[in-house]
Amino acid sequence: DPKHPLYNEINSVIAEHMRYADMDPKTMEETWPLIYEEGDMRVYKREIEEDGMIVDPLKAIHTVSGVTGHEICHYFYNPEVRMDWEGTLESTKTMEYLSEDSLVTYQVHKRVWPTAQRDTYFWSHIRHCPSEDDSESADYWVVCNHSTDYNESNCQMVAKCVRVLFNVALICQTIVEPPPAGKEISRDNLRCRIQYSANVNPGGWAPASVLRAVYKREYPKFLKRFTQYVIDQTKDKPIMF
Numbered sequence: 001d002p003k004h005p006l007y008n009e010i011n012s013v014i015a016e017h018m019r020y021a022d023m024d025p026k027t028m029e030e031t032w033p034l035i036y037e038e039g040d041m042r043v044y045k046r047e048i049e050e051d052g053m054i055v056d057p058l059k060a061i062h063t064v065s066g067v068t069g070h071e072i073c074h075y076f077y078n079p080e081v082r083m084d085w086e087g088t089l090e091s092t093k094t095m096e097y098l099s100e101d102s103l104v105t106y107q108v109h110k111r112v113w114p115t116a117q118r119d120t121y122f123w124s125h126i127r128h129c130p131s132e133d134d135s136e137s138a139d140y141w142v143v144c145n146h147s148t149d150y151n152e153s154n155c156q157m158v159a160k161c162v163r164v165l166f167n168v169a170l171i172c173q174t175i176v177e178p179p180p181a182g183k184e185i186s187r188d189n190l191r192c193r194i195q196y197s198a199n200v201n202p203g204g205w206a207p208a209s210v211l212r213a214v215y216k217r218e219y220p221k222f223l224k225r226f227t228q229y230v231i232d233q234t235k236d237k238p239i240m241f
């Protein structure tokens, strides 16, 4: 039984993202042009225009040591800390908690000259997808942020903003190098494989060259800043498996 009005939509969007989980870099490179590479981070992008709009889908694969997928997803989902790590945000407002793993947020993003200011109104959902006991599949933690118009009329929007439609997913897998026999697992034994996918329709008029330059610059910055934030927040805390 749907526990809240967005329950079915969230299930189908998550299922779709999980179908594309675990694209290894080789397969990625066959169909996705690599636009940025630094250390373990690879950012891929397709150039797609839909009725004159840039809707370049973006995928980033990154491996971060010392944290778990649960920790990465916990901080990505938690609206209370978003202003601490999301550098392109002017404001964020949690409109409604649909359940303990689903909520609706209104955000205003910093203006990128010469385009108009953008805002986003979206649901967020966090989910643990344990591997089936056949242990063929991996164990994932997922967060999805997806535009919505659910109860939009209750939201006091910032005037003159252009609404952005987007569908973002963060899919994480924790890799544990077993410690020597009898030793506790420490953060030195942890690595987290992150897949970030973003489909952003910037809405309204925006020059293709400017948008593509912004995305090329902002996404790697955002992933580095966010993952470093989680490393800093968790380093002295017990591990969240």
Ligand SMILES: Cc1cccc(-c2n[nH]cc2-c2ccc(F)c(-c3ccc(S(=O)(=O)CCO)cc3)c2)n1
Binding pocket: 086, 088, 107, 109, 110, 111, 112, 118, 120, 145, 164, 166, 168, 200, 214, 215, 218, 219, 222
């Ligand atoms: C990180 C990044 C990449 C590309 C562009 C920019 C940016 N600069 N100035 C305005 C924006 C902007 C415009 C519209 C957007 F939807 C998002 C946007 C970005 C990330 C996410 S999220 O879901 O990954 C994290 C939640 O904020 C959602 C929307 C960001 N920021």
